[in-house]
Amino acid sequence: MASIARTLMAARPAISRLAPRAAPLARTPFRTFSSSQMNLLRKYTKDHEWVDLSADHKSAVVGISEYAAEQLGDVVYVELPEAPGDWIEQGDAIGAVESVKSASDINAPIRCRVHAINKALEEKPSTINQVPEDDSHGGGWIAKVDVDEAGVKEFEGLLDAEAYQAYVSTVDEE
Amino acid sequence: MRPLRHLGRRSILHPPPHPPLTIPLTSSRPFSESAAANPSNKTQIYVSRSHDPLTNLSLEHRLLQTSHPDSIVLLLYTNRPCVVVGRNQNPWLEVNQARLGPQSHIQLVRRRSGGGTVFHDEGNVNFSVICPPKAFHRDTHAEMVVRALAALGEGRARVNERHDIVVDRDEGKTFKVSGSAYKLTRLRSLHHGTCLLRSPGLARISGLLRAPGEAFIKAQGVDSVRSPVANVGVEPAAFVDAVVAEFRSMYGGQAVEVDGFGEEVLEFEKVREGYEEMRERAWVYGQTPRFVLSTEATEDDNRERPAVPFESKLYIEAKRGIVNKLTLNGTSLDSPSIVGASIWEISDWATRLRDAGAGVDDVKEVGAWLDGVLATQP
Numbered sequence: 001m002a003s004i005a006r007t008l009m010a011a012r013p014a015i016s017r018l019a020p021r022a023a024p025l026a027r028t029p030f031r032t033f034s035s036s037q038m039n040l041l042r043k044y045t046k047d048h049e050w051v052d053l054s055a056d057h058k059s060a061v062v063g064i065s066e067y068a069a070e071q072l073g074d075v076v077y078v079e080l081p082e083a084p085g086d087w088i089e090q091g092d093a094i095g096a097v098e099s100v101k102s103a104s105d106i107n108a109p110i111r112c113r114v115h116a117i118n119k120a121l122e123e124k125p126s127t128i129n130q131v132p133e134d135d136s137h138g139g140g141w142i143a144k145v146d147v148d149e150a151g152v153k154e155f156e157g158l159l160d161a162e163a164y165q166a167y168v169s170t171v172d173e174e
Numbered sequence: 175m176r177p178l179r180h181l182g183r184r185s186i187l188h189p190p191p192h193p194p195l196t197i198p199l200t201s202s203r204p205f206s207e208s209a210a211a212n213p214s215n216k217t218q219i220y221v222s223r224s225h226d227p228l229t230n231l232s233l234e235h236r237l238l239q240t241s242h243p244d245s246i247v248l249l250l251y252t253n254r255p256c257v258v259v260g261r262n263q264n265p266w267l268e269v270n271q272a273r274l275g276p277q278s279h280i281q282l283v284r285r286r287s288g289g290g291t292v293f294h295d296e297g298n299v300n301f302s303v304i305c306p307p308k309a310f311h312r313d314t315h316a317e318m319v320v321r322a323l324a325a326l327g328e329g330r331a332r333v334n335e336r337h338d339i340v341v342d343r344d345e346g347k348t349f350k351v352s353g354s355a356y357k358l359t360r361l362r363s364l365h366h367g368t369c370l371l372r373s374p375g376l377a378r379i380s381g382l383l384r385a386p387g388e389a390f391i392k393a394q395g396v397d398s399v400r401s402p403v404a405n406v407g408v409e410p411a412a413f414v415d416a417v418v419a420e421f422r423s424m425y426g427g428q429a430v431e432v433d434g435f436g437e438e439v440l441e442f443e444k445v446r447e448g449y450e451e452m453r454e455r456a457w458v459y460g461q462t463p464r465f466v467l468s469t470e471a472t473e474d475d476n477r478e479r480p481a482v483p484f485e486s487k488l489y490i491e492a493k494r495g496i497v498n499k500l501t502l503n504g505t506s507l508d509s510p511s512i513v514g515a516s517i518w519e520i521s522d523w524a525t526r527l528r529d530a531g532a533g534v535d536d537v538k539e540v541g542a543w544l545d546g547v548l549a550t551q552p
Binding site: 047076077079098099100102103105107122 | 260261262286287288289290312336337354355356357358359360394395396463464
């Protein structure tokens with residue numbers, strides 16, 4: 001998703017594209033998390049995916065961050081992976097979204113194997129724009145996945161919410 | 175977000191004076207994957223002499239995958255007549271397939287980038303720019319092309335809010351001359367676009383892009399936006415030179431320039447693999463998002479339907495080009511000759527309907543009708 005995050009939105013008026021420090025920076029990259037509780041096991045990639053690791057470290061939910069969703073602009077189609085699927089390595093494509101004539105890959109934040117997909121996104125791709133970080137029913141999560149030891153290890157190397165927020169603000173300010 | 179705006183600004187709002195347009199590409203060394211990946215080759219320019227759409231798109235995809243992450247790459251190519259649908263589009267909704275195929279010499283292609291359906295022919299030059307995500311902006315290289323067009327004497331071209339290039343003609347009429355689409359990956363961003371220069375096929379476009387099933391199909395994915403189109407009216411070769419000159423003035427002189435390669439790029443294994451993948455009907459048709467074809471209004475699609483040449487009510491659901499469900503007058507035909515079948519492998523719907531137990535009239539009438547609205551290319 002790094003590529004997506006850097007994508008300027010078509011929906012934004014031209015004036016803000018010409019004024020790098022205007023509107024886009026005024027927004028907070030985070031609204032409150034939409035899920036009912038702050039998940040302490042949520043981490044983020046620099047590619048702007050999030051992953052919630054279950055307490056038993058056996059499964060996880062993945063999605064794209066609010067920041068990424070906002071940068072994408074209006075999502076018109078979400079290409080979901082096959083479920084159940086094969087093991088996917090960290091960084092490999094787990095799906096794709098289309099917004100503003102752009103096909104963008106969604107990458108696996110950690111090594112994982114898809115066991116369920118958010119079918120609601122097929123009917124309502126805009127859910128990704130509305131509640132991208134919501135891992136509940138009706139939320140914009142992408143897939144539920146199995147995780148193995150390698151995946152857990154990779155998870156440990158990702159950014160926590162605070163570090164990710166700091167990362168996003170440096171991306172914006174640079 | 176930052177770097178791209180700054181980069182865009184420096185060169186775009188204050189472009190340097192146009193260099194003369196006659197500078198030819200300096201070398202004609204063969205295409206090389208290792209040169210594309212070499213970090214010292216920060217700026218790369220390629221002009222393909224192949225007119226095969228799949229060769230050009232596969233080469234472009236390979237450059238997206240292999241060119242050095244910090245490099246910026248320009249590729250120019252012209253395809254023989256073809257209709258190109260976007261990654262997440264439905265060919266039965268976008269294209270009149272009866273007008274494609276070997277007789278008309280117009281090929282159907284699905285590209286890997288997003289966006290809508292376009293027509294290519296020898297009077298159309300495609301430009302493609304691959305750059306790092308941080309340097310990506312949807313308008314940057316459309317603006318580059320606008321400047322190239324201005325240098326060629328077309329001063330009324332501009333980029334519109336859809337990132338297309340339009341030309342304002344007399345009496346306030348505006349025509350699209352160039353459409354854009356994008357493919358964004360972790361390390362690289364690709365922007366490619368068409369530019370109608372002297373297309374002899376302009377009059378055909380509208381008919382080609384009108385599918386007989388349009389009134390009956392409701393599809394997920396991406397719809398095309400119809401726009402009146404026009405030719406700019408400049409020579410393709412001059413356009414190539416002008417775009418190369420603009421690109422050079424933006425990104426500097428030390429460009430690796432590869433001019434005049436053709437089908438031999440398919441000798442590269444990975445280019446060939448990409449080519450084979452795109453040629454598969456499982457890609458052209460099987461990448462189609464879920465859709466419903468119904469002769470009656472449905473909850474999701476309450477448009478009034480045109481008359482059909484049969485009495486039965488027909489309803490079909492398909493995903494990835496594979497039939498999930500087909501009902502006639504509400505009765506499901508649960509036969510493997512239909513359910514689970516790939517639409518692109520059905521050349522004769524009547525036989526399939528008969529095998530699935532449909533009535534005699536339906537077999538004949540619905541079968542013939544479906545052969546038309548769900549036609550595929552051999």
